[in-house]
Each structure stands twice: as structure tokens, then as C-alpha cells.
Amino acid sequence: MFAASADNIVTGSKLLMELLGADSSARAEIAERMRAAEHAGDDATHAILHQLNASFITPFDREDIYRLASSLDDIMDFMEEAVDLVVLYQVEQLPKGVEQQVEVLSRAAELTAEAMPNLRTLAHLPEFWIEVNRLENQADQIHRKLLAHLFNGKYDAIEVLKLKQIVDVLEEAADAFEKVANTIETIAVKES
């Protein structure tokens, strides 16, 4: 079930990437597909939590499963919010760093989808969490530079506010990937 949730995040990250190259007429339709993906994510999360709560015995610690499901759900919510805000605020041009943010998120999404089936065998998990932690540090650097760029005086204040909110939400998605990685590490070390 975690695999379904992670696959859905890959779909979301592809829609985010698609949005960056789309003109305003195509954006509304991408936002629509994003909303559908987010609903599918909600269903996956709900199924995990329901089975977790109804089970007396769980494969891993209950709190770890809860944390993993919640963080996966958060990633999807933040990605959907970013797309929705771009449409809602009628943003003409996103600053260049946003593409770098989305590339990092896409890479983290792929790694997460690949790692989920390995929870059964616990194989190759350290590579996963080390790499996602590295990606999160990279996202953090991109994010701070983006903010410095927004504040450098070329944008009008209201435009800064709009763009800041979008890049902040993408940074929150990167943070949520780090939480996923930390939880996977917790699970793997306990089991080993």
C-alpha cells in the first residue's frame, strides 16, 4: 500500500514538471489532473491508516507506519497546493530556481517509489535515505537562493509574496521527503 502512495507521488512530480512548461490555458487542465492524483493519494493514506488501526499485529512499529503514511500524504498535498497556487495567482513567469526545486522533488519521488518494495527485504535502504537526505540539503540551498533572488529588488512586493508562497510550499514537500527517509531509516535499524 505504501508503494501505491509513492507511485502516486511520482505522478504528482511529473505533473509539476509539466506545469513548468505549460502556457496558462494548459495549466487549468494540469491542476485538474493534479487534484485527481491528490484524491487518489488521500484514498491510499486512508486505506493504510484504516488497516493499521484495525490490525492487532503490525509488520513495523505502529507509530513508524503512521509517520510514514502521513509524510507521504503531506508530499502529495504540498505538490497539489503548489500547482493550485500557480493557477490561482495567475503567475506569468516562475523564477528559474523553481525548475531546480521540481527536479529535486522528481528525483526524490523516483527514489521513494523504488525504495518502498524494499521494505519487505530491507535491501538497499541505506542508499535511499542517504541520497534523500542529500537531496533535501540541496533543495534547502536552492530554496534559500531563490528567496534571496526574489528579495533582490527586481520584483514588486506582491509578486514576491505570491512566488514566495509557491517556493515555500515546494520546500515543504522536500522536507516531507526527508521525514520519509528518516522514518525508513528508523524502521530498517529497528528490524536489523
Next chain:
Amino acid sequence: MFAASADNIVTGSKLLMELLGADSSARAEIAERMRAAEHAGDDATHAILHQLNASFITPFDREDIYRLASSLDDIMDFMEEAVDLVVLYQVEQLPKGVEQQVEVLSRAAELTAEAMPNLRTLAHLPEFWIEVNRLENQADQIHRKLLAHLFNGKYDAIEVLKLKQIVDVLEEAADAFEKVANTIETIAVKES
């Protein structure tokens, strides 16, 4: 004890609503009453956590009780912060959507106060968490539209910053209600 905490939130949501119709002279006095309600909330939270920590056996899982008490406490804190910021920033006119935000919070507060006594019998809880999740989605839509409205160019940038912080804090209150609903669902499914 959760009932006391939830009743206090109903009081807080009524004070929020009162604030919307009040002129600036009445606002300070409402903020004072809000502060008192928040302190009462702190005491209720503290009593719950103290009894939780001192108990060897608890009616529900310890982490669920902890999460429920914290989320109820957060709701009160966010509502108090919103009132305080309106006074502190000397906001003349709140945009119309704020009233919609407060209406959703009031409805969620009432439902939460009604649901708490049902934790004993576990009756009618699904209606509660489904409805609060629906209200949180509604709050989310209102919040995003409010931000788009603030950013549409009619407000000066500093005014946008003030108002944005207030509507963001109210949105955080709505998110905390959703956490309450999710925790109630967790408790109910485990017990069933």
C-alpha cells in the same frame, strides 16, 4: 477532561465571531477575554497530560491521547493569536472571507464539543470525523481564495502582510481541527 478543553474552544470561536462585528474600542476587551480562555485551555491541557503521564493504564493509546490534547491546545492558541494580531496590527477592515473562515471554525468547534462525550460510547463518531474533514477542505478553499483576493492588487503590500498572517493563523486552526478528527478516527477504529 477533553470535554472541558473542547467547550473552551467553543467559547474561543464565539469570541472570534464577536471580534468581527466589534469596533476598535471593543476589540481590546474581547482580546482580554480571549486570553483568559486560552489560559483556561492551557490548564485543561496540562491536567490531561499530567494525568496521562501519571497513569499506568490509559483508556486509549498514550500517543493518541497526547496527540488529541495537543491538537485541542493548538486550536485555542491559533484562535487567540488571530484575535491578538487583529488588535496589535490595528486592522481597520478584515476582508469578507475571514467571516467565512470563522464560521467554519465555529461549526467545527461545536461538532468537536458534541463529539467528546461520545468517546465513552464510541457512538456517532464517524459522522464527526467525516464532517470535520469536509469542513477543513472548505476552510482550505476559503483560505486560498482569500489569499488570491489579497494578492489581486487592491491592497498595499504591508496591509497584505498583516492580513495574510491573520488568515494563515485561522487556516492553521482549521488544520488543527482536522488533526483532532483524524485522532478520533484512529481511537475509534482501534477500539472497534
Next chain:
Amino acid sequence: MFAASADNIVTGSKLLMELLGADSSARAEIAERMRAAEHAGDDATHAILHQLNASFITPFDREDIYRLASSLDDIMDFMEEAVDLVVLYQVEQLPKGVEQQVEVLSRAAELTAEAMPNLRTLAHLPEFWIEVNRLENQADQIHRKLLAHLFNGKYDAIEVLKLKQIVDVLEEAADAFEKVANTIETIAVKES
């Protein structure tokens, strides 16, 4: 191991204080030392979580240890972020209230470093958590007044955005100290 993490926070709070009196040429070097302290903090956190996950029996509840380590780590991250943003945004002059924020953080850091060794004997812990809660309330008041000051019209909107982000991050550090205090209280009451 918590003591190492808390001592590191004291180092961080001293660097923050140093930053306030430094001219722009000295700032980059302080940021460099701050980054080193933050890396040392990451290592300390990682060591705690690794030992926690690898242990079958733990001195306190697993979730409490996890929460304590995470909150200590968050404090360091927020302090490092504040220093980095001051350098990155090339802030000329920080408003006066920032010094008050940093003083409160320094005091909380010292108290936390003093309290950690007492986790063994559980002595003097109530004084600790009561005082840190008081400091967090004080930080909250300073923060709200700082925002009102930033919004009072003397600053340009972009400057407000830069400064707001720095004071918000410092407020998040204060909140994380409160989480540390609450977790210490939880641990102490369970053990008593």
C-alpha cells in the same frame, strides 16, 4: 548524548549573539562556524536515533526520546537558518527586538544544557520546564511586538519580508525549546 546536543545549542546561541554585533565582513565567518556547529548537531542527533533504534530496552519511552532528539535538532537548524539568512539577504540593520529574541534563546539554551545531566536523577526538572515555558511566552510577546514594529510603516515591503523571515525563524527556535521542556516534563512525570 543529549548533553552533547544541548551543549552544541549553547555554542549556536553564542554565535547568534556574536552575529548581532558583527559587521558584514565578520558575518560570513560566523555563518561558517554556525554551519560547523549545525553539522555537529546533526551527528549528535544521528547517534541518538541510531542507538535508540538499535536498542531493545530504552531508559525512557521510545517516542519521548525521539521527540526530545528531534526538538533539539530543530533548535539548532533554526538558529543556523537565522544566521544564514542574515548573511544571504545582506541585512544591514536588524531591529532592536531581535537582540531580545536572541537573549531569550541564549537563556533557554543554558537552562537546557544544565537540565540534560539531571535526566539521570530527575532532580530540579520542574524548575527547568516551568522556566522554559515562561521564556517561550516571553519570546512570543517579543515576536508579536517585533512584527507590529515591522508593519508600522517605516520599512519598505521587501525589507519587511526579509526581516520577518528572520524573526519568524527565531520564534520557531523558541517554540522548539518549549517542545523540549514539554518532553522533559512528560519523561519526568512518567518516571516519578
